[in-house]
Amino acid sequence: MSKILYNNRLAENIYEIGVEGSFKGAMGQFYMVRAWEEYPVLSRPLSIHDLEEGKIVFLYRVCGEGTKIISRKKAGDEISLEGPYGNGFPTAKGRIALVGGGLGTAPLRLAAKTIWNLNPEKLDIYLGYAQEDINSNRFSKYADSINIDIGGYVTDMLDPSDYDIIFACGPEPMMEVLTRKAQGTSAKIFISMEKRMACGIGACLVCTCSTKYGNKKTCKDGPVFAGEDVFPDELKQG
């Protein structure tokens, strides 16, 4: 068990929780989070939002019983974290864009920090929110530009041909649109998928992601996949 340092409400139903401890992890990986003993039976997979000396941070939305329980926890309360799990974002060099939609910004903060520290040629961040800016200030240290869209389509804000690599996380339609836009350009796009999970380690097969190479385990093979593997051309035609 680990100690909660803070659990702050950022917007309606959206929280940022900091947990004390020397945790490991890379951008795009996640932890199975549990703030209760037995019920609900399943732990919640939360991607690493930030990692510092002595602290790990998660950004989450209250969308069910488990996240509701987590949101009620206070500084000093205990929480269990198992991980890090999953296959995160690859090392990126060159001209890079990060595109987040809503809670899809969760894995992008550690990604921004990690990439920024590798001195990229260019790092632009695009953040789309449905109603209000919830956390763009968290990215300001780690970007050449931050571009914010509220209530529209964040995917309209960028031209993939300006980039070598794009990391995206958000609603599936957003990631699909971006993958299509990037087709035929210089940009290689990687997306972080969200699925309901049970074991979190690749044993139970409930978080399957359908790809052009067949079923993949979102928890173990992903959650980060090449965009074209999840949204291949033929699906568009079919």
Place this chain on the structure above:
Amino acid sequence: MSSSKVDFGKLSFKNPVVMASGTFGFGKEYGEIYDVSKLGGISTKGITLEKRAGNKGIRVWETPSGMMNSVGLENPGVQGFLEDEARHLSELDTRVIVNVSGSRTEDYAETVKRIETTPFDIVELNISCPNVKSGGMAFGTNADSAYGIVSEIRKSTHKMLMVKLSPNVGDIAEIASACVSAGADAISLINTVQAMAVDIYSRKIIFDNTYAGLSGPAVRPIALRMVHQVAKAVDVPIMGMGGITSGEDAISFIMAGASCVQIGTANFMDLRAGIRIVDEIEAFMDRENVKTISQITGIL
């Protein structure tokens, strides 16, 4: 500390705790978390003759004290199992049970024949999967069809044949008896309880396959009752399962008639549930001065 070594028919298990099919893969992933050789055994993900991609759509949904799944027997097929999983499993110092499923009797038979040369001692015949469109549970929901498939498979294997029963039946004791008459050496139960969930806002059924399988502590009292009924009806060893999450739960199944227990959903509640439950069983035996598992098996 007591030893929880237990006899199961002509075989023995180092302890009565076996990981349930479908929750533990082929043991590799959990093997990275803890030493799986401390377990009594592992029942593999269900193997079918051909590779299966499983069901589309949502595959897991939580319920009060439980969960539903609709994986639909995604597995590498018997050839993939033999090529990619059998060797690793054979190197584990724990008893491996190969769970076999299918949609036609001849497919089950062929699958069982193909694993005959593996070093694994037990076939768990899954005639109770609620998540496939054809076969699966249909074989296990009446005594005649259960007798039919078990007697056919009996001809295809010399291994210990354990039949996994569905709780979605009227008289489970009758079906267990039919399986034993047909040559089953052991019975395991229960598979998941057929269930359903609805999204009232989209006015749609959650699962693409309409119904799914409910597991976890929510089904435990039902499972316990069925283990007790089957134990009264047959004289072969029983592997009991259904929502067991602690050593105390396991002991209750043993007292109701199970020689071994299987652990499924609990693996998701606590990745180390398997070895914790072994420790809790042995601690109970120490506290209650129980020398052997057989001393308390089926005492109720």
